[in-house]
Every structure is written in C-alpha cells, then in structure tokens.
Amino acid sequence: MVQIITAAETAIMIKPGSRVAIGGFLAVGAPETIIDAMVENGNKDLHIIVIASDWEDRGVGKLIVNKMVKSAQVSHMGTNKTIQAQMNAGEIDIELVPQGTLMERVRAFGAGLGGVLTPTGLGTIVAEHKQIISIEGKEYLLETAIPSDFALIKAYKADKLGNLTYRKTARNSNPIMAMAGKITIAEVDEIVEIGELDPEDVVTPGVFVNYLVLSKEN
Amino acid sequence: MAQDKRAMIGARIAKEFQNGDYVNLGIGLPTEAANYIPEDVQVIFQSENGLLGAGPKPPEGQEDKDMINAGGGYITCIPGASFFDSATSFAIIRGGHIDATVLGALQVDQEGNLANWLIPGKMIPGMGGAMDLVTGAKKVIVAMEHCDKYGKSKILKQCNLPLTAKGKVNLIITDMAVIEVCSDGLYLREIAEDLTIEDVIQATEAELIIPERVSTF
Numbered sequence: 001m002v003q004i005i006t007a008a009e010t011a012i013m014i015k016p017g018s019r020v021a022i023g024g025f026l027a028v029g030a031p032e033t034i035i036d037a038m039v040e041n042g043n044k045d046l047h048i049i050v051i052a053s054d055w056e057d058r059g060v061g062k063l064i065v066n067k068m069v070k071s072a073q074v075s076h077m078g079t080n081k082t083i084q085a086q087m088n089a090g091e092i093d094i095e096l097v098p099q100g101t102l103m104e105r106v107r108a109f110g111a112g113l114g115g116v117l118t119p120t121g122l123g124t125i126v127a128e129h130k131q132i133i134s135i136e137g138k139e140y141l142l143e144t145a146i147p148s149d150f151a152l153i154k155a156y157k158a159d160k161l162g163n164l165t166y167r168k169t170a171r172n173s174n175p176i177m178a179m180a181g182k183i184t185i186a187e188v189d190e191i192v193e194i195g196e197l198d199p200e201d202v203v204t205p206g207v208f209v210n211y212l213v214l215s216k217e218n
Numbered sequence: 219m220a221q222d223k224r225a226m227i228g229a230r231i232a233k234e235f236q237n238g239d240y241v242n243l244g245i246g247l248p249t250e251a252a253n254y255i256p257e258d259v260q261v262i263f264q265s266e267n268g269l270l271g272a273g274p275k276p277p278e279g280q281e282d283k284d285m286i287n288a289g290g291g292y293i294t295c296i297p298g299a300s301f302f303d304s305a306t307s308f309a310i311i312r313g314g315h316i317d318a319t320v321l322g323a324l325q326v327d328q329e330g331n332l333a334n335w336l337i338p339g340k341m342i343p344g345m346g347g348a349m350d351l352v353t354g355a356k357k358v359i360v361a362m363e364h365c366d367k368y369g370k371s372k373i374l375k376q377c378n379l380p381l382t383a384k385g386k387v388n389l390i391i392t393d394m395a396v397i398e399v400c401s402d403g404l405y406l407r408e409i410a411e412d413l414t415i416e417d418v419i420q421a422t423e424a425e426l427i428i429p430e431r432v433s434t435f
Contacts (some may be wrong), residue, residue, distance in 0.1 A: 001390050025267040025268075025286075025288075025304070026267075026272060026290040028267070028283070028284060028290075029288050031291060032365045050288070052344075052346070068433045073349070074344060075344055075345060075346050076344040076345075077342060077343055077344045078343030078344065078346070079290065084342050087342060088339075094342075094347060096342075096344045096390045098303035098345050098346075098348075098349040098350050099266070099304070099308060099345075099346055099347040099350060100305075100307075100308030100311060100312050100347065100349075100354075101349075101350070102349035103305040103308055104305060104308070109411070118312065119353050119354075120312060120349045120353045120354070120383075121353075122353075122382065122383075122384065123331075123381060123383065123384030124349065124381045124382065124383065125380050125381075126345075126349065144383040166301075167284045168269075168281075168282065168284040168285050168301055169265070169267050169268050169301060170268050170300070171245055171288055171301055171303055172267050172268050172303065172304050173266050173303070174303070175303040175305075175419070176303055176304055176305050178257070179434065187261065189387070201333055203303070217258075
C-alpha cells in the first residue's frame with residue numbers, strides 16, 4: 001500500500017552508496033522538494049541516474065554542487081560547469097550515455113529485461129567494450145539494464161493508490177524512472193482520493209509507486 | 219555568427235522540409251529554420267524532452283514552468299500537439315519516424331561522419347539526444363559555419379574528434395555552400411551567391427566533387 005511521507009523522511013531512507021534514478025529534464029519535472037531535503041540531510045556517496053545534470057541551483061545540480069554524488073550515468077552536462085570540473089578533478093565518475101539508450105536501459109530494469117539492442121553509438125566510443133549483435137544482417141549494441149535502489153520522480157497528481165498523472169513537458173523521464181526503482185517515491189502537487197482520477201488519464205499505474213511526498217510549492 | 223548569415227542558413231535549411239514532415243531541430247543555429255517555413259508547408263516540430271507540435275516562444279509573462287524545449291527555453295505548443303515520456307520520444311527518433319533532423323557540428327567529414335559532442339579535456343557537454351537523432355532520423359542535415367573561429371575548415375577528410383555517429387550525414391548547409399554526402403564523396407550542390415566555386419574549394423579541407431551544374435543560394 002502506498003504511504004504518504006515527508007521529503008525529510010525520504011532523505012533519511014537513502015543510505016550512502018545508494019543508486020538513485022531521478023526524474024526531470026533540465027530541472028523541469030524534477031522532484032525539487034525531495035532534492036532540497038536531501039541537501040539539508042547531507043546524503044553522501046550517491047550514484048545518480050539522470051538525463052541531465054541540470055543547473056547548479058536547480059534540479060539534481062544542487063546534489064552535485066554540495067558534493068553528494070560520487071558517480072553518475074547521465075546524457076547531458078552542458079548546463080552545469082561544476083560537474084564538468086568535478087569530473088576533470090577526478091572527484092566524480094561519469095558514464096555518458098546517449099539519452100535514448102539511457103531511457104531504454106532504465107526501462108529494461110523496471111520491465112524485467114537484461115538489456116536492449118540499439119544501433120545508437122555504433123562506430124563511436126560508446127561502443128567500446130560492448131558486445132555487437134547482428135540481427136537479420138543489421139548490427140546493434142548490447143546495452144545492459146541499469147538498476148536503481150530508489151527512483152525519485154515528480155508527477156502532477158496522485159491518488160491514494162499511487163496512480164499518477166503528469167503535466168506537459170514535465171512528464172519526460174518520470175514515468176520511465178518510476179518503473180525502475182526498487183523503491184519509487186513520487187513527489188506530487190496534489191493527492192486526491194481513490195476514484196478521483198479518470199483511469200484513462202493515469203500514466204503511471206500505482207503498482208510502481210511505494211511512497212508519495214507532497215511538493216512544498218503547495 | 220552574424221545575423222545575416224544565420225538567416226541565410228536558416229532559410230536554406232527550411233527549403234529541405236516537405237509538407238507534413240516531422241522535424242527535430244537542434245539547439246542554436248538549426249532553430250533559425252523555424253522562422254522560414256513557407257506558409258503552404260506544415261512542419262511538425264519535435265522536442266525530444268517529450269513534445270510533438272512545438273510552437274514559438276510565449277509572450278513575456280505567459281511562460282508555463284512545465285513547458286520547455288530541449289534547450290531549456292520556454293515554448294508553447296500548437297493545436298494538435300502531444301506530450302509523451304522520454305522513452306516514447308526516443309522510440310519516435312530511433313525508430314525512424316522523424317523525417318529530418320538538423321544539428322550543429324564541430325566537424326563533419328567526407329564519409330558522412332559527424333563529431334559534435336566532445337572535445338577531450340576541454341568541453342564535455344555529453345551527447346544528450348544527438349547520437350540517437352543522427353542514428354534514427356530519415357535525413358540528417360548538418361548546419362554550421364563552414365570554418366571555425368580560426369578560419370580552419372570544419373569539413374574534413376576525416377574527423378579527429380570523437381564521433382557522434384558513423385556515416386549518417388546526408389546534407390551539409392553552411393554560410394558558404396550546400397554539400398551533399400553521397401557514397402562516392404561530397405558533391406558541391408550550391409554556393410552562396412557572392413562566392414566562387416574556387417572560394418569554397420579553398421575553404422574546404424575535404425575533397426569536393428564539382429558537378430556540371432552548381433547553383434547559388
């Protein structure tokens with residue numbers, strides 16, 4: 001059953017060394033209330049799985065400037081100079097993953113798959129040390145599933161079963177990350193009673209969600 | 219780059235689109251193309267963060283915090299738009315459902331290789347969605363300045379920066395020329411109207427094949 005908890009309780013749950021998938025695209029659709037609570041709590045040695053490292057003062061960028069992240073799987077860091085500096089100084093391990101590949105690797109874990117076959121990255125350094133598999137004469141890279149201990153996501157509305165709806169481009173990686181956490185915690189703008197969401201509007205079924213946190217903006 | 223050059227490249231890119239095309243424009247110079255779509259052509263723009271039917275920037279004060287494009291700028295959407303998650307967005311891209319993608323480049327070479335995501339030791343922005351776009355789009359158009367800020371050709375015999383994808387570029391549009399990538403090399407198709415063919419050859423490190431007819435743009 002889904003429990004409603006605070007952002008501070010979420011932060012305490014996440015132990016050092018945890019693998020944490022965090023939703024959002026350039027901080028739009030990022031669980032900012034949970035991220036702020038983690039900064040306050042001082043979580044350490046995290047491995048994060050994110051589309052982008054966002055900005056220094058928004059989204060997961062806040063975890064990076066506060067030196068809470070020891071490694072990351074990420075597709076874009078162009079908006080955050082701090083992560084690039086930490087990488088050059090050897091303070092953070094980075095695996096750059098093409099965005100579409102990242103999403104499929106995360107989705108694969110949530111869907112019980114060992115990995116996916118993609119043509120993206122063939123002939124580039126992304127293909128180094130990876131198996132190439134030929135299917136009907138076409139080559140693909142074998143990209144393995146990315147596991148995570150926690151998925152921290154942001155949705156628009158939740159009902160008390162954890163069914164989620166999203167808003168506009170704030171949906172982005174959130175429904176994918178939601179599937180992939182051993183524990184999934186959704187920050188939402190509003191929590192409504194069971195039956196108040198039209199089942200046709202639900203994007204993430206509540207079966208993927210363990211905890212709900214109310215966004216501080218409300 | 220001077221605004222008149224940006225406009226020239228943008229207008230030339232826009233001529234590549236057919237009515238009904240689904241198009242993804244990269245950040246920066248490629249977005250110029252959106253200003254030059256003819257009125258009788260409908261192009262639907264994809265933003266890879268999860269939107270088909272991206273519209274122009276909203277008027278100041280009417281921004282929606284949940285409505286951005288892939289560059290992080292506020293946008294609107296047109297009637298008929300749709301929102302979807304990032305895996306669906308890249309299924310659209312990788313699955314061959316995008317008719318054309320336009321990207322900037324650090325280097326492109328005569329085998330259609332593209333480098334646009336990494337300068338080792340200097341610039342590490344990451345590839346974002348570029349590798350998937352270049353791999354999956356039906357037509358890959360590179361839009362860039364012909365030469366870098368030191369005046370060196372960005373169109374090379376062989377890229378020496380890490381590649382974004384191998385052999386995927388179809389067309390190169392610069393402030394000097396329009397060049398088509400074919401299996402036997404680079405064909406000079408058009409030159410800017412104030413230049414000669416010799417000017418373009420001089421400014422290009424790669425071998426150019428000069429067909430009988432080269433038009434101006």
